[in-house]
Amino acid sequence: MGFLNDPFMVRALIAAALVGVTAPAIGTYLVQRRQAIMGDGLGHVAMTGVALGLVTNTSPVWMATLVAVVGAVAMETIRSRGRTSGDVALSLLFYGGLAGGVMIVNLGGSSTSKLLGPMFGSITAVAPEDVTAMALLAAFVLAVALGLRRQLFAVCQDEEFAKVTGLPVRLLNLLIAVTAAVTVTVAMRIVGLLLVSAMMVIPVAAAQRITRGFAATLGLAIGISLTVSLVGTTATYYLNAPSGAAIVLLAIAVFMALTAVSAPLARRRAAASRAAEEVCTRDDVTV
Amino acid sequence: MQSTPHEDEDPTVISLRGATASLGSRPVLRGVDLTVRRGEVVALLGANGSGKSTAVRAVVGQVPLTSGELSLFGTDFKRFRQWSRIGYVPQRTTAAGGVPATVREVVTSGRLTRTRFGILRRADKAAVEHALSLVDMEGHADASVNALSGGQHQRVLIARALAAEPELLIMDEPMAGVDLGNQEVLANAVRRQVEAGTTVLLVLHELGPLEPLIDRAVVLRDGCVTHDGPPPEAVGQHALPGHDHVHPHAAHDAEPLRTGLLS
Ligand SMILES: Nc1ncnc2c1ncn2[C@@H]1O[C@H](COP(=O)(O)OP(=O)(O)O)[C@@H](O)[C@H]1O
Ligand SMILES: [Mg+2]
Numbered sequence: 001m002g003f004l005n006d007p008f009m010v011r012a013l014i015a016a017a018l019v020g021v022t023a024p025a026i027g028t029y030l031v032q033r034r035q036a037i038m039g040d041g042l043g044h045v046a047m048t049g050v051a052l053g054l055v056t057n058t059s060p061v062w063m064a065t066l067v068a069v070v071g072a073v074a075m076e077t078i079r080s081r082g083r084t085s086g087d088v089a090l091s092l093l094f095y096g097g098l099a100g101g102v103m104i105v106n107l108g109g110s111s112t113s114k115l116l117g118p119m120f121g122s123i124t125a126v127a128p129e130d131v132t133a134m135a136l137l138a139a140f141v142l143a144v145a146l147g148l149r150r151q152l153f154a155v156c157q158d159e160e161f162a163k164v165t166g167l168p169v170r171l172l173n174l175l176i177a178v179t180a181a182v183t184v185t186v187a188m189r190i191v192g193l194l195l196v197s198a199m200m201v202i203p204v205a206a207a208q209r210i211t212r213g214f215a216a217t218l219g220l221a222i223g224i225s226l227t228v229s230l231v232g233t234t235a236t237y238y239l240n241a242p243s244g245a246a247i248v249l250l251a252i253a254v255f256m257a258l259t260a261v262s263a264p265l266a267r268r269r270a271a272a273s274r275a276a277e278e279v280c281t282r283d284d285v286t287v
Numbered sequence: 288m289q290s291t292p293h294e295d296e297d298p299t300v301i302s303l304r305g306a307t308a309s310l311g312s313r314p315v316l317r318g319v320d321l322t323v324r325r326g327e328v329v330a331l332l333g334a335n336g337s338g339k340s341t342a343v344r345a346v347v348g349q350v351p352l353t354s355g356e357l358s359l360f361g362t363d364f365k366r367f368r369q370w371s372r373i374g375y376v377p378q379r380t381t382a383a384g385g386v387p388a389t390v391r392e393v394v395t396s397g398r399l400t401r402t403r404f405g406i407l408r409r410a411d412k413a414a415v416e417h418a419l420s421l422v423d424m425e426g427h428a429d430a431s432v433n434a435l436s437g438g439q440h441q442r443v444l445i446a447r448a449l450a451a452e453p454e455l456l457i458m459d460e461p462m463a464g465v466d467l468g469n470q471e472v473l474a475n476a477v478r479r480q481v482e483a484g485t486t487v488l489l490v491l492h493e494l495g496p497l498e499p500l501i502d503r504a505v506v507l508r509d510g511c512v513t514h515d516g517p518p519p520e521a522v523g524q525h526a527l528p529g530h531d532h533v534h535p536h537a538a539h540d541a542e543p544l545r546t547g548l549l550s
Contacts, residue, residue, distance in 0.1 A: 032386040150405040154396035157384055160377055164347045165400040165451065166370030204386065212431040213389035 003237045011131050012123035012190060012233050012243070018138040019187045019199065020229030024207075024221035025145035026183045027200025029176055032156040032214070038075060038177070039197035041094040042184045045071035046193050047101030049185075050118045055108030060118065061133045061185055064193075068181035071097060076177035080170070121192035121244030123236050130189055137186045144179045152176060153214055190233060192244035199225055199251065206255035209262040224254050297361030298325045300455050300486045301346055306355035308345050315341045317510040318355070323455075328487040328500050330518060333507035339490040340378050342507065343459050346488070347375050360455075371400040374453030376444050378460050378490075383433050390435070390443050391428040394418055397447035418450040421476045438469025445476060456480060458489040462497070470496050494518060 003009045023039075030036050049067030053060030071093060078089045105112055117125045126134075145152070154162045155172045163169045180200070187196035207220035232247030239246065301323040308316040315338045323329045331339050344350040346357065348364060357364040360372060374397070395415050399405050407415075419425045422442035427435070432443055441461060448456060456477075462470055474496040481487060481500050494501065498518065506514035 028386055032384045034385045036385075148405065150395065150399055150407075153388070153392065154399055157388060157393065157396060158377070160344075160349055161375060161447070162396070163349065164370060164373065164375040165397065166368065167399065208387055212387050212429070212434075214386055214392050217386050 003234060008124055009237060011126040011128065013230060014131055015126045015134055015190045016229040016233040017226060018134050019190050020226035021222055022138045022141040022183045022186050023196065023199035024203040024225040026141055026179050028204050028218045028221055029152050029156050030180060031201055031204045036197065036201045039180055039184065039200040041075060041090060042068050042071055042181050043193035043196045044094040045097030046184050048097045048104065051101035051104035054110050054114055055104055061130055061188060064188055065137065065182060065185040068184050069178050072177035072181035076174050080173060118188050119192050119194045120242035121190045121195065123233055123243045126189045134186050137182045141179050141183050141186065144175055190243050191247055192242065195244040195248050198248045202251040202255055206258045209258040210265065228254060300325055300360055301488060302358045303346060304356040306345055307353045308341060308350050309353055310341065315510050316345060319512055321505055323486060323488050325486055326484055328481055328502050330501045330504045331488065331490045331507065332504055337507040338510040339507055340459050343457055343490055347457060371451050372454045374448030374451055374456045376448045376458040376461055379441055379444060387431045387433055389429050390424055390432055391415065393432055393443055394446045394450050397450035400451050414452060415450050418446040421449055422446045423472050438465040441465050442469065442472060445473060455486045460490050460492060462495050463492060
């Protein structure tokens with residue numbers, strides 16, 4: 001455990017744990033309503049925030065949070081209108097955010113290479129003040145994603161039904177968007193803004209290969225994501241690669257392993273339900 | 288379990304007056320009057336596209352009215368907040384969420400309206416289990432909803448609505464795509480609610496096994512009410528559920544309701 005003697009590595013592992021837990025916690029809701037693209041978009045938008053932070057010498061994490069939250073509110077507004085032109089509006093927002101970030105860094109006299117860390121993650125990039133900011137942001141994400149899980153589940157499962165039960169659906173939708181934005185910036189240091197969406201989606205997709213329920217999927221996705229984040233970060237210490245790449249590739253490996261395991265499981269379940277149907281038809285005949 | 292009827296309260300549970308609504312640029316409701324009183328079972332009938340779902344969605348506030356008035360439980364819709372008094376069963380769609388969910392999780396989402404901040408107390412959990420038993424789904428509580436048949440899925444949606452122990456049950460085509468065995472289970476569940484005093488508004492394509500329960504029928508055609516009164520007499524209708532049923536689709540093809548109101 002020699003790597004634990006390096007203070008930067010301790011910070012990196014704390015940051016990895018925070019990302020590992022938060023990304024699938026909110027990602028499960030995005031996947032449930034087939035909105036996984038949102039995390040990706042917010043990552044792009046946050047690039048403008050990072051650039052502003054670099055150029056103005058303020059904290060890139062807080063700047064990225066601010067810009068991503070503004071982007072999230074805009075995206076949710078576009079989504080809730082349900083226009084077909086929404087796709088175009090979202091593209092303008094996503095790629096405008098990315099291109100804007102690169103442009104701001106250049107005009108501000110910094111090198112574009114400074115953006116590589118925030119894009120793909122780096123274990124040496126976690127400053128002590130980042131750990132505090134990330135812990136605060138992660139606490140907010142978990143309070144929302146776990147504390148309001150029943151309400152968020154209802155909204156993502158059937159929005160119209162949720163409205164008719166009197167849930168404040170518009171507010172909850174906004175909260176999902178803002179929480180996703182905050183998660184993006186929690187993930188920025190270790191996983192990177194261009195890869196964060198993978199950690200919102202892949203652990204959830206992997207978990208649901210073997211789960212039948214929502215809570216079980218949420219729990220297992222968090223477990224998978226936490227494990228690969230810590231293992232990937234540690235591996236990066238020896239490999240000298242961007243930590244985000246290592247973590248995402250590990251998550252994909254887990255997804256493939258669970259897919260292989262689940263195929264026979266699914267076959268057995270299908271056979272069981274076919275057997276159940278046979279019983280029904282036999283009943284019909286005897287009537 | 289059922290809240291006692293308040294004698295002093297307005298007996299009108301749903302009052303829709305001169306409702307017009309458009310979807311896109313198309314007028315779908317063109318001056319609909321619909322009144323449902325406490326304890327009544329009202330069927331909304333009409334051909335496909337006549338505006339039944341839109342009318343029901345307007346009643347629960349999901350389609351804005353371009354003109355007309357709506358009040359629920361004697362309260363003007365704008366000030367209405369007592370959503371836990373209503374159990375809503377939307378028209379079933381086949382679209383599944385991107386993450387699996389168990390039957391119990393889905394039914395529990397119908398109970399939230401009775402909780403504070405979504406915290407389930409013992410009574411809430413008991414109500415969820417009771418709702419599952421009302422539709423005979425307690426044995427499938429931990430199954431994934433994606434693995435259910437159409438009829439079982441419909442039973443889950445009804446249990447979700449019943450979990451709140453509503454005084455008014457609004458159902459959009461609860462029998463559509465449901466095989467006979469499941470229709471019987473659903474009809475029994477609805478019958479028990481009606482016996483307990485629940486008011487029911489339901490959209491039906493044909494009267495079917497619920498016929499004996501129905502007090503009044505409202506027939507829509509092109510967004511207008513063309514009949515409001517006793518249920519249309521069904522010619523050659525299979526009388527009671529459980530008797531001489533052949534396959535439901537075969538029965539439907541052989542002997543459609545010849546009332547002239549449903550065509
Ligand atoms: N989202 C929509 N946009 C535009 N038109 C719609 C929409 N939904 C339904 N319609 C139209 O409104 C009419 C009434 O629909 P609906 O209320 O669903 O009928 P029903 O439930 O009686 O079959 C139909 O002609 C349908 O094509
Ligand atoms: Mg309909």
